[in-house]
Amino acid sequence: MQFNVKATKRDAKGTGASRRQRRAGITPGIIYGAGKEAVQINLDHNDLFHALRKEAFHSSVLNIDVEGSLETAVLRDVQWHPFRQIVQHIDFQRIDATQAIHLKVPFHFVGADLCPGVKLQHGLFSHNVTEVDVKGLPGSLPEFIEVDVSKLEAGAALHLRDIKLPAGVELAHATDADKVVASIFVPRGAEAAEGDAAGEGEAKA
Numbered sequence: 001m002q003f004n005v006k007a008t009k010r011d012a013k014g015t016g017a018s019r020r021q022r023r024a025g026i027t028p029g030i031i032y033g034a035g036k037e038a039v040q041i042n043l044d045h046n047d048l049f050h051a052l053r054k055e056a057f058h059s060s061v062l063n064i065d066v067e068g069s070l071e072t073a074v075l076r077d078v079q080w081h082p083f084r085q086i087v088q089h090i091d092f093q094r095i096d097a098t099q100a101i102h103l104k105v106p107f108h109f110v111g112a113d114l115c116p117g118v119k120l121q122h123g124l125f126s127h128n129v130t131e132v133d134v135k136g137l138p139g140s141l142p143e144f145i146e147v148d149v150s151k152l153e154a155g156a157a158l159h160l161r162d163i164k165l166p167a168g169v170e171l172a173h174a175t176d177a178d179k180v181v182a183s184i185f186v187p188r189g190a191e192a193a194e195g196d197a198a199g200e201g202e203a204k205a
Contacts, residue, residue, distance in 0.1 A: 001054075001143060002060070002063065003051065003060055003063065004062075004063045004065065005043065005047075005048075005064045006047070006064075007064055007066045008042045008066065008067055009042075009066060009067055010028055010029075010041055022086065025044065025046065026042045026044065026045060027042070027043045027044075027045045027088070027090060028040070028089055028090075029041045029042070029043055029089060029091065029092065030090075030091055031064060031066070031092045031094060032091070033093040033094040033095075034093075034094035034095065034096050034099075036094060041064075041066055045087060048087055052087065055144070056144070057075065058075055058104070058106075059106060059141070059143050060074075060143055061074060061095060061138050062074065062075065062092065064092060071094060072094065072095055072097075072138075073092035073094050073095060074093055074095055074138075076092060076093045077089075077091040078090050078091075095138045096138075097137065100135055100136055100137055101136075102133055102135045102172040104132070104133050104134075105131060105134055105142055105143070105144060105145055106130060106145070107127070107131060107132065107145055107146075107147050108144045108146045108147065109125075109127055109147050110146055110147070110149070110150070111150025111151075112150075114150045115149055115150050115152040117152045117153045117154040117155070117156060118152075118184060121153065121184075121186060122154070122186055123154040123155075123185060124184065124185055125182065125183075125184055126184075127181065128179070128183070129160070129179060129180070129181045132163075132171065133173060133176070134169050135169070135170055135171070136169040136170065137168060140166060140167065140169055141169060142166050142169070145165065147163055147181065147182065152183075152184045154184050154185070155184065156183065157180045157183040158180070158183065159177065159178055159179060159181060160176050160177050160179045160181055161177040161178065162181075
């Protein structure tokens with residue numbers, strides 16, 4: 001998915017200026033990196049708020065139009081108001097199409113209701129990780145990674161090393177390979193019920 005973001009240069013700086021801008025529905029931000037000078041920007045809060053509600057916005061390469069000057073960047077940080085749905089500040093990092101970057105990409109789990117551990121063995125599906133930090137060229141990074149759990153048995157666990165990443169993409173931190181992504185566990189009550197049912201079946205036989 002492609003996102004085009006409109007922004008203007010921010011000349012007024014300081015806490016007081018930022019507070020006035022927020023009251024006017026404007027969110028201050030910054031674009032930095034790629035060996036270039038940082039640019040202070042302003043964005044429309046409503047447009048930004050709705051964009052942030054889209055999962056892909058957090059894991060996509062963004063096109064930011066700053067008064068006619070196009071910046072290609074990724075989202076790096078969002079500062080929210082402590083108890084109100086207001087974006088107080090946002091950070092973007094410029095990217096170079098020829099340089100690898102790291103980015104957090106969400107998992108989309110499929111097949112949880114079909115796996116033997118749930119369908120046949122009375123287990124419950126649980127995911128411990130919802131996203132992964134990966135590394136690759138900007139054009140290779142996916143918006144999400146689909147994780148097929150349809151073959152998981154009860155008691156089985158899926159690790160990061162078991163997940164097939166897109167070509168040109170690798171884990172940003174090799175030490176994360178052993179992290180458990182998802183598993184199927186059987187509650188004690190279900191185990192007892194299954195044992196009782198098996199015992200009744202043998203008795204009848």
